[in-house]
Amino acid sequence: MGTTGLVATLPSSRSPVVEVTRPVEGIVAGLFDGHAAGLxxxxxxxxxxxxxxxxxxxxxxxxxxxxxxxxxxxANARGWLYTVAAHACRDRQRGLGRWLPWIAALDRRPxxxxxxxxxxxxxxxxxxxxxxxxxxxxVALRAQGLSYQEIAQAAGIQPASIGRLLARALDxxxxxxxxxxxAIPHRDQR
Amino acid sequence: MSRCLSxxxxxxxxxxxxxxxxxxxxxxxxxxxxxxxARRRITGRLVEAAGTAALPDAVRDAMRAxxxxxxxGAPRGATTLRPVRRAPGWAWAAGAAAAAAxxxxxxxxxxxxxxxxxxxxxxxxxxxTALGADVTGIEVLTYDLALxxxxxxxxxxxxxxxxxxxxxxxxxxxxxxxxxKLAANGQVVEGAADDSLRQTRVRYLRADGNGFLFRFxxxxxxxxxxxxxxxxxxxxxxxxxxxxSGQTLQELQRDGEACYQVEIRExxxxxxxxxxxxxxxxxxxxxDSRLVEFSAAGSVADRPFTxxxxxxxxxxxxxxxxxxxxxxxxxxxxxxxFEGNVTIASSxxxxxxxxxxxxxxxxxPGRPHSR
Numbered sequence: 001m002g003t004t005g006l007v008a009t010l011p012s013s014r015s016p017v018v019e020v021t022r023p024v025e026g027i028v029a030g031l032f033d034g035h036a037a038g039l040x041x042x043x044x045x046x047x048x049x050x051x052x053x054x055x056x057x058x059x060x061x062x063x064x065x066x067x068x069x070x071x072x073x074x075a076n077a078r079g080w081l082y083t084v085a086a087h088a089c090r091d092r093q094r095g096l097g098r099w100l101p102w103i104a105a106l107d108r109r110p111x112x113x114x115x116x117x118x119x120x121x122x123x124x125x126x127x128x129x130x131x132x133x134x135x136x137x138x139v140a141l142r143a144q145g146l147s148y149q150e151i152a153q154a155a156g157i158q159p160a161s162i163g164r165l166l167a168r169a170l171d172x173x174x175x176x177x178x179x180x181x182x183a184i185p186h187r188d189q190r
Numbered sequence: 191m192s193r194c195l196s197x198x199x200x201x202x203x204x205x206x207x208x209x210x211x212x213x214x215x216x217x218x219x220x221x222x223x224x225x226x227x228a229r230r231r232i233t234g235r236l237v238e239a240a241g242t243a244a245l246p247d248a249v250r251d252a253m254r255a256x257x258x259x260x261x262x263g264a265p266r267g268a269t270t271l272r273p274v275r276r277a278p279g280w281a282w283a284a285g286a287a288a289a290a291a292x293x294x295x296x297x298x299x300x301x302x303x304x305x306x307x308x309x310x311x312x313x314x315x316x317x318x319t320a321l322g323a324d325v326t327g328i329e330v331l332t333y334d335l336a337l338x339x340x341x342x343x344x345x346x347x348x349x350x351x352x353x354x355x356x357x358x359x360x361x362x363x364x365x366x367x368x369x370x371k372l373a374a375n376g377q378v379v380e381g382a383a384d385d386s387l388r389q390t391r392v393r394y395l396r397a398d399g400n401g402f403l404f405r406f407x408x409x410x411x412x413x414x415x416x417x418x419x420x421x422x423x424x425x426x427x428x429x430x431x432x433x434x435s436g437q438t439l440q441e442l443q444r445d446g447e448a449c450y451q452v453e454i455r456e457x458x459x460x461x462x463x464x465x466x467x468x469x470x471x472x473x474x475x476x477x478d479s480r481l482v483e484f485s486a487a488g489s490v491a492d493r494p495f496t497x498x499x500x501x502x503x504x505x506x507x508x509x510x511x512x513x514x515x516x517x518x519x520x521x522x523x524x525x526x527x528f529e530g531n532v533t534i535a536s537s538x539x540x541x542x543x544x545x546x547x548x549x550x551x552x553x554x555p556g557r558p559h560s561r
Contacts, residue, residue, distance in 0.1 A: 028257070036253060037245035045240045054253055061257050124239035142233070143241030148207050167201035167229070174232050 027068055031077055032061055038144040039085045045128055045140040046089040056088045079150040086137060086154040093133060127176035135169035142166060195222050197229075204229040310437035310452045316479035317472065318428045321421050324361075328507040328516065331357040339495035352498070353379075358516050359417055362509045363387055368517045369416045370394070378519060382416055384409070385517040394519045401525035408531045427486050427497070430467040441476070444483070448476040464491050480504070 036057055043053035063084050067074070074080060128136055134155070141151045151166070152159035192215045195203075202208040203216055203226060216222050336352035353371050360366035363386055370381030383392040391409035395402055431437070431454055438453050453471045466489045473483035482501040489495065521527050 032254065032257065036250065037243075038241075040245050040249065040253075041240060041243055050249070054249060057253055058257060061253075065257075120235070121239040121243075124235050128236075128240060139236055140240060142205070143236050143239070145237070145241060148202075148205070163198040163202045163205075163207065166205075167197040170201065170229065170232050170236070171197070173236065174228075177232075177235075 027074075028061060028065055031064065031081065035078060035081050036061075039081060042082065042085055042140050042144055043089055045125065045143065046086075046136060047092055048129060052092055056085055056092065059088050060085045076150070076153075078146070079153045082141060082144070082146060082150060083154040086141065089137070090133070123177065123180060124173075127173055127180060130176050131169065131172055134165075135172055138162070138166050138169045139173060194219060195225075197225075200226045200229050201233075204233050310439040310450075311432050313439065313450045313452055313474050313479070314428050314432045314437075314472065317474040317481050318425050318432075320479040321425050321428075321481060325506075326361050327509050328512050329357075329359045329361060330503075330505040330507065331355075331359075332502040332504075333357070334498070334500045334502060336496070336498040338497075340490050340493040341495040341497055354502070357417055360509070360512055360517065365415060366512075366517050367415055367417050368519065370519060377522070381519050383517050383519050384415060385514070388514060388517075390518065392519045401522050403519065403521045403525050403527045405527065405529045406531065407529075423497075424481060424484060424499070426465070427467065427470065427484070428472060428481075430465065430488075431470050431472060431486075442473070444473060444475075447482075449473050449482065450476055465489075 039057045039060055040053050043056040044050060047053055047056070060081055064081065067080075128139060131139065137155050138151060141154055146154065148162040148166075149159055151157075152162050155162075157165065192213075195213055195215055199208070199213065200216065200222065203213060216226050333355055334352060335355050354374075356368075356370050356372055358368040365384055365386035368381070368383035370378045370383075373379050378394060379396050381392075381394040384390070389407060389409050391404075391406045393404040431452065438455075440451050442449050442451050451471065451473045453469075454467070455469050468487050468489070470486035470488075471484070472481060474481055480501075481499075484499040485497065487494070487496045
């Protein structure tokens with residue numbers, strides 16, 4: 001693997017842009033260590049399939065290698081990675097052909113008697129799964145700690161609209177959670 | 191007191207995106223403080239559920255391995271190939287716009303319902319389907335084949351290793367084919383030819399430097415022809431590849447033809463099955479999903495095997511061009527030729543050879559004959 005020029009943006013107290021030359025392996029390895037987990041979580045939240053999520057992460061980093069080798073700009077590597085991964089998730093969702101929302105009444109999986117943290121996470125993930133694709137993408141990106149600007153870039157939405165859309169998406173997530181709680185039969189009623 | 195904050199403004203404060211330390215109203219107004227707290231709570235639940243789980247080591251290692259394997263200098267690919275979008279520079283904007291219009295009308299519109307992505311499993315599926323597709327006419331294939339291990343043991347040791355095969359199939363008449371193994375000089379060293387039209391069955395082999403040709407008439411079609419066996423084997427192996435995760439996919443050019451290469455480096459076929467695939471590689475034409483290269487290593491009943499197949503040429507001829515000699519094998523000078531009707535009614539050609547060979551041995555008078 002060759003070397004390439006990388007444009008890095010540093011804090012304003014220093015020179016805003018510097019040219020550094022690092023082997024592509026080093027750039028990719030560093031970004032993989034820093035962002036693979038977040039990209040995987042994003043993909044898993046969007047696709048609910050560990051294999052597909054792995055594929056998205058792999059595709060994203062393979063594209064990164066091509067991008068860096070071609071000397072492409074990478075001023076905001078995190079934003080770039082999440083944008084590519086978000087597009088990949090959307091491509092795969094379209095490929096699924098039909099999206100089946102999770103419906104509590106149809107879920108026949110046995111549940112544990114006592115709730116714990118894992119249960120709480122599972123409830124939220126199921127609620128995310130029931131959201132519309134755009135809402136799901138917005139909350140999944142927000143969950144990875146992306147800024148509004150980065151979310152806008154990854155989701156292809158005007159930055160000024162992110163706050164409003166995200167607030168609505170979270171409202172719908174809250175409603176889903178409330179609905180799931182209401183759908184659980186009370187122990188005395190069983 | 192200032193006005194109450196909107197949901198958007200409260201969300202921005204909860205997300206640290208309000209630009210300042212936050213609107214003081216959010217703390218002064220009990221209603222807004224409660225709403226802000228609710229937003230922080232749902233955001234916190236979201237982050238905790240979907241944003242904090244650590245990447246399992248096994249998943250991380252698997253992805254790193256796949257990326258390492260896909261580094262520069264090595265074949266690179268993912269399980270899915272998608273067209274790479276590159277933004278044109280401003281200088282190219284006008285030309286790009288014109289090209290985009292042409293592409294839209296001549297490519298996008300006619301293919302609006304086509305899928306823009308193709309996965310490794312999908313390519314393998316198409317290839318498997320193409321192997322069994324209905325074709326008409328005479329097909330002549332020339333390919334290199336190498337069988338080792340348990341598959342190589344099925345053929346005489348002298349004939350194992352890498353060899354060139356010429357295969358002629360009449361797709362309009364079942365049981366009409368010729369498959370011969372060729373030496374480097376083009377001489378036939380082993381072969382089989384069945385002609386269901388003439389009811390002939392020919393087998394050829396060489397042993398100890400001598401050629402033996404068995405030609406039978408009034409023969410029933412064989413239960414399973416050699417091309418059908420080969421096709422079934424390849425279909426089985428491709429199906430095993432489909433069931434494996436960790437497929438990588440890349441585009442390549444083979445003899446000027448666009449192809450897809452699907453590769454697996456480890457198979458996740460469940461343990462306990464008699465057939466296991468350890469690694470495999472298939473090259474499939476992009477245009478018509480023909481399998482042009484295939485290599486695999488695995489085991490059958492815990493006995494290892496390898497197979498290596500590479501298509502050299504393929505020719506399709508009209509059915510009317512078929513000649514009797516296309517489905518026959520001619521004897522070479524010095525060959526021993528056995529000819530006659532089949533003596534045991536069977537669709538298994540082995541019985542023909544055995545019975546014809548035995549009948550050629552003169553009976554010994556008075557006592558058992560041994561050689």
